[in-house]
Every structure is written in structure tokens, then in C-alpha cells.
Amino acid sequence: MRILIVEDxxxxxxxxxxxxxxxxxxxxxxxxxxEGLEMARAADYDVLVVDRMMPRMDGLSMVETLxxxxxxxxxxxxxxxxxxxxxxxxxKAGGDDYLVKPYxxxxxxxxxxxxxxxxxxxxxxxxxxxxxxxxxxxxRTVVRDGEEILLQPRExxxxxxxxxxxxxxxxxxxxxxxxxxxxxDPQTNVIDVHIxxxxxxxxxxxxxxxxxxxxxxxxxxxx
Amino acid sequence: xxxxxxAFLRTTAFRQTLLSAALFALSSFVILGFVYAASAGMxxxxxxxxxxxxxxxxxxxxxxxxxxxxxxxxxxxxVGGGDYLYLLIHPSGxxxxxxxxxxxxxxxxxxxxxxxxxxxxxGGVDDDSEKEDRIVRxxxxxxxxxxxxxxxxxxxxxxxxxxRMLNTILAASALALALGVAAGIFVSRxxxxxxxxxxxxxxxxxxxxxxxxxxxxYTGDELDELxxxxxxxxxxxxxxxxxxxxxxxxxxxxxxxxxxxxRNRLDEAxxxxxxxxxREQALERAVADTDELLGIFNAILSLSRLEAGxxxxxIVRLDPAEIAADMAELYEPVCEDDGLSFASEIxxxxxxxxxRGLLSQALANILDNAVKYTPAGGAVTLRLRETxxxxxxxxxxxxxxxxxxxxxxxxxxxxxxxxxxxxxxGSGLGLSLVQAIADVHNGRFELNExxxxxxxxxxxxxxxxxxxxKAPREAG
Numbered sequence: 001m002r003i004l005i006v007e008d009x010x011x012x013x014x015x016x017x018x019x020x021x022x023x024x025x026x027x028x029x030x031x032x033x034x035e036g037l038e039m040a041r042a043a044d045y046d047v048l049v050v051d052r053m054m055p056r057m058d059g060l061s062m063v064e065t066l067x068x069x070x071x072x073x074x075x076x077x078x079x080x081x082x083x084x085x086x087x088x089x090x091x092k093a094g095g096d097d098y099l100v101k102p103y104x105x106x107x108x109x110x111x112x113x114x115x116x117x118x119x120x121x122x123x124x125x126x127x128x129x130x131x132x133x134x135x136x137x138x139x140r141t142v143v144r145d146g147e148e149i150l151l152q153p154r155e156x157x158x159x160x161x162x163x164x165x166x167x168x169x170x171x172x173x174x175x176x177x178x179x180x181x182x183x184x185d186p187q188t189n190v191i192d193v194h195i196x197x198x199x200x201x202x203x204x205x206x207x208x209x210x211x212x213x214x215x216x217x218x219x220x221x222x223x
Numbered sequence: 224x225x226x227x228x229x230a231f232l233r234t235t236a237f238r239q240t241l242l243s244a245a246l247f248a249l250s251s252f253v254i255l256g257f258v259y260a261a262s263a264g265m266x267x268x269x270x271x272x273x274x275x276x277x278x279x280x281x282x283x284x285x286x287x288x289x290x291x292x293x294x295x296x297x298x299x300x301x302v303g304g305g306d307y308l309y310l311l312i313h314p315s316g317x318x319x320x321x322x323x324x325x326x327x328x329x330x331x332x333x334x335x336x337x338x339x340x341x342x343x344x345x346g347g348v349d350d351d352s353e354k355e356d357r358i359v360r361x362x363x364x365x366x367x368x369x370x371x372x373x374x375x376x377x378x379x380x381x382x383x384x385x386x387r388m389l390n391t392i393l394a395a396s397a398l399a400l401a402l403g404v405a406a407g408i409f410v411s412r413x414x415x416x417x418x419x420x421x422x423x424x425x426x427x428x429x430x431x432x433x434x435x436x437x438x439x440x441y442t443g444d445e446l447d448e449l450x451x452x453x454x455x456x457x458x459x460x461x462x463x464x465x466x467x468x469x470x471x472x473x474x475x476x477x478x479x480x481x482x483x484x485x486r487n488r489l490d491e492a493x494x495x496x497x498x499x500x501x502r503e504q505a506l507e508r509a510v511a512d513t514d515e516l517l518g519i520f521n522a523i524l525s526l527s528r529l530e531a532g533x534x535x536x537x538i539v540r541l542d543p544a545e546i547a548a549d550m551a552e553l554y555e556p557v558c559e560d561d562g563l564s565f566a567s568e569i570x571x572x573x574x575x576x577x578x579r580g581l582l583s584q585a586l587a588n589i590l591d592n593a594v595k596y597t598p599a600g601g602a603v604t605l606r607l608r609e610t611x612x613x614x615x616x617x618x619x620x621x622x623x624x625x626x627x628x629x630x631x632x633x634x635x636x637x638x639x640x641x642x643x644x645x646x647x648x649g650s651g652l653g654l655s656l657v658q659a660i661a662d663v664h665n666g667r668f669e670l671n672e673x674x675x676x677x678x679x680x681x682x683x684x685x686x687x688x689x690x691x692x693k694a695p696r697e698a699g
Contacts, residue, residue, distance in 0.1 A: 088537070102517055104510075154552055180553065184584040185518065187591045187653070193556045216507060 001025045001116050002044070006036030006062065007051040007078070012101075016049060019105045020112070033057025037065055045073055046116045049108070052079040052090065060093040067094035074115035076108070087183065106217035110169045117165060128163040131223030133202060133210055135163055144202060154179070155198050162211065162221040171218035195219055234418075237411030244403015248396045255392035259385060266381040270360040271335060277307065277374045278362055290370060294319060306377040308340070308359050314369030325363070325373055334362055342377075358382050417446050421453060433461045466636075474523065477651065478516060485512035522652040529581075529659035537578050538664070540694050543615055544571045546579060547607040550586045554594070554605070562599030563621075569607045574694040575615045577664050582617075582689075585660040585668075588653040589619045589687045597623035597684075604674075614690040620673045624682030631670040657689070666691040 003025050007013040013029045020027040028043075030036035034057045040048055048066075052059040063075050077095035079086055087098045097111050128135040132145045140156060142149045151159065158179050162170060172191040176182050195211065203209045212220045284292040297309045301321040309320035318324070322340060330336045337360045361375025421437045428435065436457060437450035492505035551567035558565035586605075593603045601622035610616045626634055635658045654668075661668040666689055673684020 104514070152552075180549070182583055182587075183580055184587065185521075186553075186587045188557055188594055190553055190557050193560050194553075196560075197556050216510075 001046040001113075003027045003047050003049060003112060004030060004036065004039055004043075004045045005049045006030045006033065006040075006054070006059065007049070008032055008054045009051070012051075015105070016108060019109065023109055025112075033059060033062040037062050040066055040071065040073065041069075047112050048073055048075045049112065050075055050077055050095070052077055052086075060090065060095075063094045076111055076115055078103075104171075104217075106169065106214075107171045107173060110171045110174060110218060113168045114165055114170065114174070117168065128160065128166075130163050130166040130221055131208075131210055132206075133163070133223075135160060142202070144206060147205075149201055151198075151201065155194070155201070158194060158198055159202065159221075162219065166221045166223070169214050169217050169220050174218070234411040234415055236414040237407045240407030240410055241404060244400055244407060247403060248400040251399060252392065252396040255388075255395070259389050259392060262388065263382075263385050266378055266385060267360065270376045270378045271333075271362075273376050274335075274360070274362050274374050278364055281364070281372065281374065285366060290366070290368065293366075293372070308361065308373070308375040308377060310373040312371040312373075320373075322359075322373065322375070325371075330363055334364075336361060336363060336373075336375075414446070421446075421450060424453070424457075428457060428460075433457065433464065473651070474519075477519060481512045481515050485509045485516075488512065519652070522656060526652060526656055526659055529656070529663055537580075538576050539578070540574055540697070541577055541579055542571075543573050543575050543577070543582075543607055543617065543691075544569050546577075546582050546586065547605060547617060550583060550590065551605050553587070554590045554603075557590075557594055558603050561594055561597075563594065563597055564602045565604070566602070567605040569605075570609060573607070573609055573615050574697075575664075575691050576694045577691065581660045581663065585657045585689060586617060586619070588657050589689075592653060592687075593619050593621040593623065593685070597621040601684075609693070610690065613693060614667075615693055616688055616690045618686060618688040620684060620686045622673060622682070622684040625673055625685045626670055628672075634670070635668065657687075661689055661691075664691050 003020055005013050005016050005020075005027055007016070007029070008031055010031070013031075017027040017029055028039060028045075030039045032054045036048070036050065036054075037057065040062075048063075050059040050063060054062075057065075059077055059079075063077070066073070066075075074096045075094065076097045076099060077090040077093075078099055078101055079090065080101045087100075090098045096115055099108060099111060126136065126138050128137065134143045135141075136143075137160070142151055142156070142159065158175065161175065161179050172189075173185070175191050175195075176185075195213075199209075199211050203211055210221055210223060212222060214220050281293055281296065284296050288295075293311060297311055297320055300307060301309060304321075308322045310322040310325055311319040312325065313319075326338045326340075328336045328338045337358065339356045340359050342355060342357050357377055357379035359375040360378050361373055364372045364374065366372055417438075424435045424437045436454045439447055439450045439454070441447060488505045488509045492502045492509070495502040495505065547567065547569045551565070551569070555565045555567075590603070590605070597603060602620075603622075604618075604620045606616075606618045606620075608616055608618075635654045658668045660666075669688050669690070671686040671688070673686045
């Protein structure tokens with residue numbers, strides 16, 4: 001993947017860049033909004049990681065300008081502010097996801113990869129398949145190895161999200177935001193508990209586990 | 224000192240008093256002046272009327288008996304003294320009457336004259352000392368055959384009375400003005416003195432001493448009210464300063480522990496020369512420590528924003544049952560995992576104004592605590608209902624140790640952690656955040672004794688409730 005990091009803090013930028021390169025991605029860096037805008041226009045990036053507060057042109061203006069030019073490249077907005085309103089503003093400006101500093105690199109990587117996946121032509125899929133696990137989005141049924149698995153509505157949505165991002169790491173915060181629509185961190189490990197419930201339904205009766213815990217990052221559903 | 228003396232002259236109180244004194248003096252001057260003019264006019268009119276009648280009588284006499292008849296009448300009239308004055312002047316210059324001569328005064332348009340004459344004293348004709356100048360008002364009539372007749376009325380007493388009245392009026396106005404100024408000086412000096420005391424307090428507070436308070440006299444007047452408000456403000460400032468200092472100390476204290484731990488782990492990692500696994504573990508734990516620190520910072524930030532009213536929460540009309548149901552769904556498995564039984568009783572069909580995210584966070588903080596402090600085998604219940612007072616109440620009850628009565632108010636403050644919870648992870652900000660969220664929603668956060676039974680290590684439990692006003696009926 002080719003990723004553009006638009007961030008005025010050189011140290012933060014090099015931290016992201018190094019991490020993305022280690023994960024096998026190509027990462028370029030722009031020091032401010034104007035430079036970022038030029039680079040985004042000149043080359044075809046899979047994902048833009050844009051800091052909100054920058055000299056010359058701030059992140060939101062840059063994203064708005066790009067969106068005005070029909071550029072639909074997925075954008076992850078980084079912000080040091082981290083209040084609900086800020087996130088709403090960020091998404092309104094055309095950002096696709098919002099991450100508050102400071103963050104764990106694993107969190108950023110998971111989100112960048114999830115955004116790149118979104119770029120795939122959005123065919124209306126009615127069926128998700130991971131290994132021998134199948135989900136019918138119309139009939140709202142889940143079958144593994146020919147055996148139907150009964151899930152609660154929330155478990156269904158949790159599994160749906162995991163299956164849509166199969167092969168990728170999804171973090172606890174991502175799940176809390178995307179599946180539950182909560183933007184705060186409960187102190188207790190609520191997500192772990194829900195994952196373990198789901199695991200007991202989709203994995204436990206079967207010989208091979210699909211839902212893996214990625215230490216220090218989150219979870220990954222993989223055949 | 225001269226500056227001080229000049230100070231009260233500039234005060235509003237002094238100016239106000241002076242102004243009202245001047246207005247009072249002016250208006251009394253105008254009113255009494257009017258009375259004076261009216262009375263003086265009345266004296267003149269009465270004299271003129273009386274003289275007119277007398278002239279009429281004399282005219283009739285003249286018609287019936289000629290000049291001799293007038294002579295006789297005048298003689299009769301002047302024998303016993305009295306206020307009437309007559310003077311008949313023969314063409315040759317001889318005179319008859321109780322007036323010695325007619326001064327050379329020009330009559331006005333109506334033929335009236337007014338002049339002073341010297342009345343002989345009652346005692347004797349020659350007693351010069353007792354003679355007095357008096358005012359007479361009358362009419363000069365030209366009779367046929369060259370006679371001139373003056374008929375007048377002594378108006379001296381009335382005129383004197385009225386002029387004394389005028390003097391009294393002027394004196395009274397001047398006195399009113401003088402009293403007004405004196406009162407103004409008195410009132411404003413008192414005012415300035417009291418104001419000075421308040422100013423002194425302000426100066427001392429500015430210099431850094433938060434102790435002094437403005438003196439009060441508890442009369443409820445403006446200055447007393449100012450002092451009261453001023454003191455309340457100082458109390459608030461002092462409380463805020465105190466809290467800030469406390470918060471600062473608490474932040475330092477709360478951050479020192481994880482920072483020290485992290486430092487030690489990193490130091491340890493540096494010394495783990497060969498053992499890569501151990502080093503990695505130490506680093507991972509250090510990262511976890513950092514996250515904990517960041518979590519505390521984030522909580523402080525959110526709290527500050529909520530308390531400053533800076534976070535414009537997106538308050539919308541919502542169904543609290545949805546929030547409660549989502550929370551129940553989120554926490555039920557958590558409770559079960561911890562060996563707690565979880566139940567929820569949710570009343571549907573209510574509506575309130577709120578921010579889903581913030582309300583959920585408040586409930587999550589309360590539920591986190593319930594899960595954290597209730598020992599296995601206990602019960603956690605989440606309820607949503609409309610109270611008797613028509614409020615919407617979320618409540619979470621548990622059967623844990625509860626919070627002693629005396630500590631219930633304290634735990635809501637920032638960084639307050641009860642001794643028995645220090646071993647548990649947490650920042651001491653959770654309930655402060657709940658309180659702030661309740662405030663943003665015009666709600667109430669209360670902690671009470673729970674339904675627990677004190678036995679087998681179980682406490683009385685805790686009942687945490689959040690009450691909010693119902694949404695007004697939807698328009699249209």
C-alpha cells in the first residue's frame with residue numbers, strides 16, 4: 001500500500017513512517033497541508049493520514065479541498081484534541097476515520113489497513129465467507145461447516161465487522177467505535193468479554209480457531 | 224488626606240443627595256413663590272376693591288350734598304383713626320383729611336397709586352420717634368370744581384406679613400439646600416468609608432491573601448448585598464484555588480506512581496542484557512503504564528472541558544431506554560464473567576434531552592465501578608424508570624462494600640480514592656466525570672446505600688442514580 005502522511009511534527013511523522021514501512025507499506029511524508037495537497041494530487045495514494053493542526057493549511061481544509069476535487073482517497077485524520085465534537089467535525093470535512101493522539105501504532109496501522117480495504121469497489125455483498133464460516137447478510141444467518149450458529153444481534157454485528165475485515169487486525173477501540181458506536185474507553189475489558197463469548201460460539205465447537213488474539217493490538221479473524 | 228476629602232465629593236451618593244437637595248430647594252422655592260405671588264395679588268385686589276367701594280360712597284355723597292357733604296364724611300371717618308386714609312385737596316392747596324400730603328407718584332393705568340406715608344403714633348402728634356413709614360394703596364379722584372380727592376387703605380400690615388413670608392421662604396429654601404448638602408456629605412462619607420473597606424479587601428486579595436472578607440451589616444442594603452456577593456465570590460475563588468491546588472497535588476501524586484513504575488521497568492529492561500523475552504515484557508509493561516498515564520490525562524482533559532462547558536455536547540431528544548438497553552447488553556457478559564448476576568429493568572417510552580455518548584459514558588463509569596468492587600456472587604442491577612417527581616432515573620445497584628455515608632460526597636471530587644480502592648486500577652476521576660456529565664444535562668448524581676445484605680464479605684452495596692428532567696412534549 002502507498003500511504004501519504006501529512007504531519008508537521010517530524011518526529012511523529014517518522015514514527016508512523018517507520019512503522020508503516022516495517023509493515024510492508026510505502027509511506028511518503030508531507031510537512032504541511034499545502035505540500036500534502038500537492039503530493040496527494042500528484043500521486044495515487046491508497047490512504048492519507050492527515051494531522052489536523054498544521055501550519056499553512058490545516059488538515060480539515062486540505063481534506064475539504066481534496067473532496068471538492070472529487071478525490072475519494074480514504075483519509076484518517078489525526079488529532080490531539082479528542083472530543084466528540086472534534087470527531088464529528090473531522091468526519092464532516094470528509095475524513096473517513098478519526099484517531100486521537102496519542103495512539104498506539106498498532107491502532108493506527110489497523111485503521112489504515114481497514115480504510116484501504118474500504119476502497120475496494122463497494123459491491124453489494126450479501127454473503128461473507130471466511131474459511132468454513134459463512135454469513136448471510138440478508139437472511140441474517142451464520143453457518144460454520146454446515147452447522148447453523150445462533151447469534152445475538154450485537155454478536156452478529158461484531159462478527160460481521162470482523163468478517164468484513166478478515167485477515168486484518170482490528171483493535172478493541174475500533175470495535176467499540178464501529179460495532180457499539182461508543183467513543184470512550186470503558187475501564188473494564190468489555191470488548192474482550194464479548195469477543196470471548198463470540199469465540200465460544202463460532203470457534204469452540206470446531207477444531208480450528210478462526211478468531212485470533214493479536215497481542216498488544218487486538219483481534220484478527222482469519223481462516 | 225485632601226485626596227480622601229475630595230473623594231467623597233466625587234461619589235455618586237454625594238452627587239445624588241446634592242441633586243435631590245437642590246431639586247427640593249428649587250421646588251419649595253417655586254411653590255412658596257407661587258403662594259407669595261398669589262397672596263400679594265390678593266392683598267392688592269382687596270385694597271383696590273375696598274377703595275373702589277369707598278370712592279363710590281364719596282361719589283354718591285358728592286352727588287347728593289356737594290363738596291360739603293364730602294368734608295363732613297371725611298371728618299366723621301377720620302375721627303376714630305382706622306385703616307382708611309383720605310385727603311381732599313382744595314384747588315388753592317388747602318387740605319382736609321388724615322393724610323398730610325400727597326406724594327408725587329404717577330398713578331397706574333387704573334388710576335391706582337401706592338406709596339409710603341408717615342403715620343402719627345397713637346400717643347401724640349409730636350412724638351417723632353414713634354412715627355413709622357407705612358404703605359398705603361388708593362385712588363385719586365378728580366372732582367368737579369377743581370377738587371382732588373385721595374382715598375386709600377393702609378395695607379402695611381398685610382404687605383409686611385407677605386414680605387416676611389418671602390424672607391421665610393428664601394431662608395427655608397437656603398436651609399433645605401444647606402441641610403441637603405450636609406446630608407449628602409454625611410451619607411457619602413459613610414458610603415465612601417464602607418466602600419473603602421470593600422476596596423481594601425479587594426486590594427488585599429489581589430496581593431495574594433485570600434482570607435479577608437468584606438464587612439457586612441446585615442441590613443440587606445445595596446452595599447451589604449455587594450459585600451455578600453463579593454464574599455460569595457471570594458469563597459468560590461478560594462474553593463477553586465484550593466481545588467486547583469488539590470488537583471495539582473493529586474495529579475503529581477497519581478502520576479508519580481505509574482511514572483516511577485515505568486522508569487523502573489525501563490531501567491530493568493536496559494539491564495536485561497541477554498534475555499530478550501524479559502526485555503520485551505518489561506517494555507510492553509512500560510507501554511501499558513504509559514497508556515494508563517495517558518488515560519488519566521485524557522480523563523482530566525474531558526473533565527475540564529465538561530466542567531468549563533466548553534464541550535458543546537450534542538444534546539438531542541432521545542429514548543433513554545435505548546441507552547440503558549445498550550449498556551445492559553454491553554455489561555451483562557462482563558458481570559457474568561466476574562461471577563455476578565446481572566439484571567436490568569428498563570421502562571420504555573420515555574424521552575429526555577441528552578447526549579448519547581456522554582450518558583453512555585456516565586453509565587459505563589458507574590457500571591465499571593459496580594463490577595470492580597462487587598465480590599463474586601453479588602448482583603448488579605441496572606434500572607431505568609420515571610420517578611414519582613416525574614424525573615427520568617437511571618440507577619445502578621450492587622451488593623458490594625458500598626461507600627460509607629461520610630465519603631459519598633467526597634468520592635465525586637477529582638482524584639479522591641477511598642483507601643480500600645487504592646489497590647484497584649483507576650484514576651479517581653470516574654465519578655467526577657459522571658458528576659460533570661450529570662451537570663451538563665441539568666441532572667443529579669446521587670449515591671445511596673444499596674440493597675446488599677451485610678454478610679459473607681458482602682457490604683450494604685451501593686445505589687448510584689442519575690436523574691434527569693424529562694424532555695418537554697414534542698412540538699407539532
